[in-house]
Amino acid sequence: MALTLAQLNDAAPAEAQALLAHLYPHAPWVAEHALQTRPFRSVADLRQRLRQAVDAAAPDDRLALVRAQPAMAFACAANAEDAARLAQLQADYTARFGYAPIVAPRGARGTEPVGSQLLEDLARRLDNPPDAELEEALRQLHRAAELGLHEQFGAPALGNDIWDWHEQLSQHSDPGYAEKGQLTVTYLTDAHRACAQRILEGMRDCGFDEVGIDAVGNVVGRYRADRPGAPTLMTGSHYDTVRNAGRYDGRLGIFVPMACVRELHRQGRRLPYDLEVIGFAEEEGQRYRATFLGSGALIGDFKPEWLDQKDTGGIAMRDAMAHAGLRVEDIAGLRRDPARYLGFVEVHIEQGPVLYELGLPLGVVTSINGCVRHQVQILGMASHAGTTPMDRRRDAALAAAELALFVERRAARHGDSVGTVGMLEVPSGSINVVPGECRFSLDLRAPSDAQRDALVGDVLAELAAICQRRGLRYALEETMRAAAAPSDPRWQQRWERAVDAQGVPVYRMPSGAGHDAMKLHEIMPQAMLFVRGQNAGISHNPRESTTSDDIELATLAMLSLLDALATETTL
Ligand code: HGY
Ligand code: MN
Ligand code: MN
Numbered sequence: 001m002a003l004t005l006a007q008l009n010d011a012a013p014a015e016a017q018a019l020l021a022h023l024y025p026h027a028p029w030v031a032e033h034a035l036q037t038r039p040f041r042s043v044a045d046l047r048q049r050l051r052q053a054v055d056a057a058a059p060d061d062r063l064a065l066v067r068a069q070p071a072m073a074f075a076c077a078a079n080a081e082d083a084a085r086l087a088q089l090q091a092d093y094t095a096r097f098g099y100a101p102i103v104a105p106r107g108a109r110g111t112e113p114v115g116s117q118l119l120e121d122l123a124r125r126l127d128n129p130p131d132a133e134l135e136e137a138l139r140q141l142h143r144a145a146e147l148g149l150h151e152q153f154g155a156p157a158l159g160n161d162i163w164d165w166h167e168q169l170s171q172h173s174d175p176g177y178a179e180k181g182q183l184t185v186t187y188l189t190d191a192h193r194a195c196a197q198r199i200l201e202g203m204r205d206c207g208f209d210e211v212g213i214d215a216v217g218n219v220v221g222r223y224r225a226d227r228p229g230a231p232t233l234m235t236g237s238h239y240d241t242v243r244n245a246g247r248y249d250g251r252l253g254i255f256v257p258m259a260c261v262r263e264l265h266r267q268g269r270r271l272p273y274d275l276e277v278i279g280f281a282e283e284e285g286q287r288y289r290a291t292f293l294g295s296g297a298l299i300g301d302f303k304p305e306w307l308d309q310k311d312t313g314g315i316a317m318r319d320a321m322a323h324a325g326l327r328v329e330d331i332a333g334l335r336r337d338p339a340r341y342l343g344f345v346e347v348h349i350e351q352g353p354v355l356y357e358l359g360l361p362l363g364v365v366t367s368i369n370g371c372v373r374h375q376v377q378i379l380g381m382a383s384h385a386g387t388t389p390m391d392r393r394r395d396a397a398l399a400a401a402e403l404a405l406f407v408e409r410r411a412a413r414h415g416d417s418v419g420t421v422g423m424l425e426v427p428s429g430s431i432n433v434v435p436g437e438c439r440f441s442l443d444l445r446a447p448s449d450a451q452r453d454a455l456v457g458d459v460l461a462e463l464a465a466i467c468q469r470r471g472l473r474y475a476l477e478e479t480m481r482a483a484a485a486p487s488d489p490r491w492q493q494r495w496e497r498a499v500d501a502q503g504v505p506v507y508r509m510p511s512g513a514g515h516d517a518m519k520l521h522e523i524m525p526q527a528m529l530f531v532r533g534q535n536a537g538i539s540h541n542p543r544e545s546t547t548s549d550d551i552e553l554a555t556l557a558m559l560s561l562l563d564a565l566a567t568e569t570t571l
Contacts, residue, residue, distance in 0.1 A: 003152040008046070009039040019152070023050065023145040026068035029061070030054055043153045044361065044553055045503030051142050051359050063099075066137045071100035074118060082119060089122045096126060097133055104143035108534055108547045109163050110150055135357070142359065146549055158259060159552025165202060165255045169195055169239070170247045182244040182542065186287035188217060188320040195239050199254060199279045206258050207265025208277070215330035216297045216321075217281030219254075223261045226270035231571065233562075234336070234344045234524070236278030237516055238294060242286055246544020248349040252531060253516075254279045256347045256555050260562060263555075271566045273342060280516050287311045287320075289375070289479040295516035299523045300335035336523070342571070343491050344520035345561065346528045347554055349546055351513045351539035355532035360507050361550045362557060363530035364495045368511040368518045369418070369445040370452040370484030374460075376400075377475040378467060382436030397426050397435035399466050406462045407442065410455060417446040417455050418512060447510055448484050485518035488525030495529050498561035502553055513539075529554060 008016060013035065020031035033053035040046040054062060071094075074086055093101045101122055103114055125133055150156075170183050172191040177184035185191050196219050203211040203221035210222040219239070222232075237253025257277045264271070280294030290306040307318040307328065321328060350356075355363050380394030404421040411419035424440040444459060446452035460476070467474045496506045509530065517526045531554045534545035565571070 002154070005040055005043060005046070005153070020050075023148045024054075024065065024141065025070070027065045029057075030065070033057075041503030043149060044549075047142070047146055047149065048359075048504055050145055054138060054142070055359070062138065063134065066102060066134060066141070067099040069100065069102050069141065072103060072105075074103070074114065085119055086122070089119065089126065093122060093126055097130060097137075099137070101125070102137045102140040102144070104140045104147060106147055108545045109160060110147055110155055110548055111160070139356075139359065143547075146547075156548045156552035158263070158555055159548030159550070162252075162255045162259050162551045162555065163548040165258075166247045166251055169198055169251060172198070177244065183241055183247060184243045184245060184286075185239065185241045186243075186284075187240055187282040187290070187293070187317075188324045188326075189287070192217070192240060192281070193324055196279070196281070199239060199258075202255075202258060203261075203277065206262035208261055214297075214334055215326050215328070216294055216302065216334065217324060217326060218294045218297070218334075219279035219281075221258070221261070221277045223264065223275040223277070224270070225272055225274045227272060230273045231342050232274040232276050232340055233342045233565065234276045234278065234520065235346060235558075236276075236280060237346050237348055238280040238283030240280075240282050240284050240286070240294075242284050242540045244542060246349075246539055246541055248531075248533075248544055248546055249351065249539055250280070250283060250348070252349050252546070252551070252554075253347040256551070256558055259555050260558050263559060264562075271562060272571050273565070275562070283514075283516055285373075285480065288317050289477075290317065291373070291480040292482065292514075292516060292519045295519035297331055297334045298336050299519055300332075301519065301522070302331050302334075338523040341524045342565070343488060343524050344517060344526040345491060345495070345558075346515055346517040346526070347558060348511075348513075348515055348528055348530060349533050349539065349544065350509075350530040350537050351533060351544075353533075353537040354509055355507070355530060356534065356537045358507065361504055361532050361553050362499050362502070363507045363509045363532075364487075364492060364499060365511045365517075365528035365530055366487055366492065366508050367447055368485040368487075368515055368521075368528070369416075369447055369513075370449045371443065371445040371480065371482045371514050372452060372456050372478065373444075373480040374442040375477045375479055376440050376442060376463065378438045378440075379473045379475075380436050380438075380470070381434070383434045385432040385434055388434055393434050394436070394471050395434050396438035396472060397429075399470050399472050400424060400438040400440050402466050403459070403463050404440070406466075407444075407459055410458050410462070411444070414446065414451055414455070416510070416512075417444075417451060419444045419455065419459065445512065445514075446484070452484065482514055482518050483522075485521035485526065487527035491525050491527035494561050494564060495527050495557070497564060498557040499529070501560040501564075502557050504553065529557060 016035050024030040030053050034049040037049050172194040174184045174189045174191050199219045208221035209224040235257045238250035282293035285291030288309045310316050378396040378399050380396035407419040411417045420443040422441050426435040444455050499506045517528050520526050532550050535543045
């Protein structure tokens with residue numbers, strides 16, 4: 001039954017209670033507590049109040065709430081074997097936790113039933129400690145309530161459209177991954193170029209005045225101001241991905257502003273500034289070691305030496321660009337004049353568990369961690385695995401392993417530093433040969449450059465010490481260095497006001513992940529908005545997910561920011 005917020009806010013207590021009673025079955029106290037905080041500022045506010053009512057409840061009441069939920073009948077088992085496995089999982093779950101598993105009845109878009117992923121998810125949840133699983137069960141209950149509110153207040157149509165845009169774009173994937181149903185889009189591959197075309201067409205459909213693909217493959221759309229000579233606000237994110245990626249990393253920050261322009265265009269509205277939306281072509285640095293290439297080119301930081309880099313297939317970047325019809329001689333002209341810009345804002349999926357665990361849909365970024373990356377090669381001596389005594393070996397892989405463990409220990413020493421050995425290989429290794437060579441990567445990050453550089457210094461000193469002690473040689477190439485990027489206070493406050501305008505809590509947080517915003521940071525003020533990730537915020541992983549509700553909320557927040565900026569007299 002359709003309902004408006006005003007009707008709910010004005011309803012008598014008993015009537016209001018009846019309107020919300022179905023959201024948390026057998027627990028009328030949840031709606032009752034939330035209703036005491038009326039008036040609700042938005043449906044999102046109502047959702048948060050319901051969640052807060054549960055969060056504030058006594059542990060026994062929270063457990064009773066979960067126990068009171070009836071066992072769910074799942075219609076998704078594809079066959080008798082899955083049905084049997086599901087029944088067993090439900091029985092094991094109930095035996096372990098003392099209540100039936102709670103699973104939100106539909107997925108992230110709010111329309112599709114839970115699918116085959118359910119078996120995997122339930123099996124994974126079986127391993128949760130009881131206290132963690134209780135929180136997950138409650139999150140599922142909150143999501144079920146959120147879906148229940150769709151029936152009363154309407155589904156997030158805008159969020160669904162944007163959700164669908166991600167699905168459509170994820171149809172394009174590089175060979176070797178597409179066949180496995182995996183999403184991998186690396187710089188200037190055919191899939192990458194197909195993505196650029198689809199984003200370009202999407203921008204046209206949204207009503208941008210100018211759209212184009214620039215000399216490094218960025219997709220650039222401009223929505224003109226209501227006056228000539230107006231300044232520009234830049235926004236956007238990247239459309240390339242890591243290998244076997246999620247569908248929202250980067251892309252969310254392109255599609256949300258595109259949807260904002262579509263709304264402005266549909267309403268026939270113009271802003272007192274140009275809005276430039278950019279799909280950056282290369283941020284992840286997967287095919288070539290050229291991280292932030294797309295956004296870097298706009299600040300005049302395209303490194304010519306990148307052109308001669310070859311990918312694993314021996315194709316030089318220069319040739320990949322020529323094949324894509326890009327003109328190297330036009331790259332220098334991409335540099336933006338900061339004087340013409342108000343700043344840069346970026347929307348991005350959080351890529352971490354914080355918002356998911358706090359039960360918050362949006363976060364305002366305070367600073368982006370600084371990062372330094374290296375490719376390392378350790379050289380020892382390949383020798384017979386059977387005849388080489390343990391004290392006579394020069395094992396390159398064990399040296400790498402020793403350093404990897406040091407990275408873990410050293411990064412953990414400063415709570416918010418992180419260190420990762422993400423790639424590690426013994427080139428042409430054999431099972432019965434002591435590794436004579438080992439290649440690996442280092443990704444070291446911290447909230448400040450000083451803390452980051454201290455971490456890097458210690459790790460590289462340890463690398464030298466290990467190789468010295470083991471009689472090995474090593475080669476080191478720094479492949480990326482990005483300074484920590486604190487948010488511009490004014491732009492951070494603009495995001496804070498925009499989030500508050502949605503009726504949801506304002507939560508400030510650092511970014512452990514790197515983003516294009518840290519490149520634009522070098523020439524203009526910037527700040528970011530984070531959107532909650534589902535599945536505990538997992539990212540750089542096909543389980544990366546976000547709901548169309550949260551996507552819609554982020555879009556409404558961005559529209560609020562754009563409108564508020566339009567009213568600032570200082571433009
Ligand atoms: O690695 C990062 O932080 C980003 O996802 N490129
Ligand atoms: Mn990424
Ligand atoms: Mn990203």
